Amino acid sequence: MFGRFSSAARTLTRASTSRVFVPPPQVVVGAKFFSSTPPPVDTITVTVDGSPVEIPKGSTVLHACETAGVEIPRFCYHQRLSIAGNCRMCLVEVEKAPKPVASCAMPAMPNMNIKTTTPLVKKAREGVMEFLLANHPLDCPICDQGGECDLQDQAMVFGSDRGRFVETKRGVEDKELGPLVKTVMTRCIHCTRCVRFAKEVAGVEDLGTTGRGRDTEIGTYVSKLFRSEMSGNVIDLCPVGALTSKPYAFTARSWELKKTESVDVSDALGSNILVDTKGTEVMRITPRLNEEINEEWISDKARFQYDGLKRQRIDVPMAKAAGGLAAVSWEEAFEKIAEAVSKASKDEIKGIAGKLADAESIVAMKDLLNRLGSGNHMCEGFPTLGADIRSSYLMNSSIVGVEDADAILLVGTNPRVEAPVLNARLRRACLSTGATVANVGSPLNLTFPVEELGMGAATLKELDAQSHPFFKTMKEAANPMIVVGAGLVGREDGLALLQTLHSLAEKTGVVGEGWNGFNMLHDSAGRVAGLDLGFLPSESAKKAAAKVVFLLNSDDFDEADVPADAFVVYVGSHGDKGATRADVILPGAAYTEKSSTYVNTEGRPQRTKAAVAPIGQARDDWTIVRALSEVLGASLPYDDLNAVRARLAEVAPHMERTTEVEPSTWLNGSTYAHIPAGTTSDAPFTSSVANFYMTDAVSRASVTMAKCTSTKLT
Known part of the structure; x- marks a missing residue:
């Protein structure tokens, strides 16, 4: 069973364990094309196993090895998470260094001579693997990770054929994280990928480590559920079988599944997915790498609602x-x-x-x-929105482009429940680039700081009249952005509100040369196609x-x-x-x-x-x-x-032109003649999604989504 699926093969099917560095693709921002490839930077030359390699200055030794085509084993390192350097599986030998170094955390220096196949490196990796397996249970025949487990693959390639530890293996109590993620914590190797994902990407600091040495455990400190709309991604991140899918448990093996590339329709983001089937039944859904949309994450609804596909079905006229x-x-x-x-x-x-x-x-x-x-x-x-001008109902900055914004105004939307993967990008813009986020509508519980400006139309009018302090923030921003919720336009006064928002966009420079920050966040997969096709009365x-x-x-x-x-x-x-x-x-x-x-x-x-x-x-x-x-x-x-x-x-x-974004032209002039004027209601703005786990016919038929609702994960 060990090594049944190689790391290289699994790279193609599980983006979260990708071994290959993938350069970022071209993205669309506003009305212009920009390449997300960084501008020319200083490079250095290092030697990897006798071959010279040129890499950007500031790269790590592991990056240098990957550039040279040398695969370095790792458990804790992940390209989208911060560096932990705690599994020590990526040890390599560097000339003149007194001992093997952790390549994921070691900066590469000019003329560094890196060796990855020496007896010292092989012995070091065998030793690390021996320590990891010392307390790891022999659960491979019953573990859902079997066949796509990093520990299996790397034990086969880099491990020894025997161990020297004879002590009793330790046992760790399983944690109850909710109806989605199953835990078998005795298998945990403390890579902390799940901890770093929860803190850095999901923005929910529920997981952490307790204890020291042999007593170290991953858990929630006090017993609680993992409350995140993206919690299922820790299943893909876990390199062993400590975190697996609870609905998928004991139903199929990875080599029995047929994989089909598809698109998620649980929200309007269009996350790329892999549909795994066995016979005539969908067994699970996993993310598919797409840097321009969902990277390698998907929401819990996209991942777990598949059981609704076989319930309450209509099969005859x-x-x-x-x-x-x-x-x-x-x-x-x-x-x-x-x-x-x-x-x-x-x-x-x-x-x-x-x-x-x-x-x-x-x-x-x-x-x-x-x-x-x-x-x-x-x-x-x-029912009444005009579709003649595409820029009036699209996310014009593109999904990738939201990370370039430095002042973001949310109006009648809750991205955490309407599009959790987009919310993760907004969090990144807020925390890594210092973007300021403000909200007009019902108070939000997001995963990043949000300034609450007001509840409804009165606040919008203040902003448009330039009497609100946040107007100055948007006016002075280099890339200001407005994100309009679909529920706002669905109101009876939606067009009047849209008129005010277009006026505000014009005054604050939301639309400018090379940048269009006027975005509408839809809540359903089929609506934009309907508007594009003129499916209006x-x-x-x-x-x-x-x-x-x-x-x-x-x-x-x-x-x-x-x-x-x-x-x-x-x-x-x-x-x-x-x-x-x-x-x-x-x-x-x-x-x-x-x-x-x-x-x-x-x-x-x-x-x-x-x-x-x-x-x-x-x-x-x-x-x-x-x-x-x-x-x-x-x-x-x-x-x-x-x-x-x-x-x-x-x-x-x-x-x-599938998979491409056609840039839309901003034709809304200063008169906004295409939007009729009207009165506005004093009712507060609210999100169109009341329950994240039940938004359409498929999710409402899902037993798993019903369990999430009953346990009040949101």
Whole structure:
């Protein structure tokens, strides 16, 4: 079992244990492209195993070895965490040094001669490994880390074939961290990766070390839960089996899993993920490295909500009968819909796109409604926002760009629950570069200092009138930023508030040469694609009362948008609110069961890939709309996925350039003519996310997310 998967192979599948230094990619900031590669710096030359290597001044010995292509074993070192230097596995020999040095913590000096394969280095590593295994239990056959364990791999490559310790192995009591992270602390080797992650990235200082020597333990000092929306990342960071996934425990081995690259849809950030499947079931979800979006972190909801994919699923078409909903054939379901549509006028037919609607299904639904003569379609929660100017509803600075801001104003948003990975970047900007963060809205409990300015519209007006002290802070900042929550625009006075924010942005220099700091943080994966595709009501449709309503993955619609006497058709994957309201239900595929396009909050199109087959009779949403169009006498002109995507590119050309952000132009002039004036309410600004663990149909069906809610982790 030892060494079944090499470190090199695991590098490709587990970003958190990456052995290879990856240079940062190009990123988009505002309307210009900038390279995140640092400017030319002084370099030094060192020798690694007889080969000269040129590295930036200030690099460590470990970096020099990595640059030379020499793999150095390590347990405590991680490229995104501070240096601890406590595992001593990365020992190398440096000429003229009296003893082996820890390469992760030793600065490289000019003309340094580094040796990594000498007998002294091999003996030192064997000794370190012997100490680590002295108290490590022989749990490999029952450990969930088996097959992707750093200790296994490095014991095979760098360890000895025997040990000299005969004392009884110590035992450590397991810690209860909550329903997500399982602990077997006897396996812990005290690398402190989890402690440093909690403090430096998650911003929750719940973990630490107690005791000394043999009695050292990782824990919470006093018994408490690990309260963080990103706690699951310690599972990837742990180099042994001390911290593993509690929902995944004893369900599968890593070599039994098929990995599929995909995109998370639990929020609008579009974090890159790997969907691990066994047969027809999703077994776990892990992060996939993407420096421009989520780096190698994902939120707990993205990681653990997958059990909701097999619960409360809709697997057959259903129609309302005398005794309630009953299973019917596709033909019967389509006939009932056609009968209802025939009794409604063109603008009385309405479509609502929900949080999990993909771009292919949205464009198909829009084309169908338009062919029926209806312009009555809208994105859930955004009924009136104009979509003519992309910069008015995107995160224009890009996700990476938030780290360049030095004065940040949060308005009606709580990034900790709306986008935890983005919150980690805001924390980095606040702590490492000294950015000042202020909030207008309900008081926030973030992971970094926030200045509370006020609760609502009155504070915004003070800022716009230049009478609030924070106006000066923004005006003097080099890169000021405004982050607007999606819940703010969804208010009845949302457009009036947006008008004030645009005025404030103009006065404080939020938008300038090479920098656009006006950002909207959306709360759902499908909304930006809907806005890009113009899935908004026409002027005539806004006044029409709907008699037939198509709910496209819409489970959080406003009751006012669906009249009580309307005939409702629900297209989706779960028996949630939308299905409860429906007269006809058409089973759609979940995001892990289809290849589809989602556009994240910064306007970056990304595609999921089908990891498993759809359940029962479920089909891709766009194929359902395509089949329905024939029955309604308005056949759509595409029959396969490539044709649908060609139509996507025709409506929104940037959809064709997946993984890229098309810079948006700031066209909002000083008159803000495209935003109608209006009165504002005194109601305080609040986040659109009330419960982080339950925000859509999938997470509400998840037992794991229900446990998180019941234990009050937020």
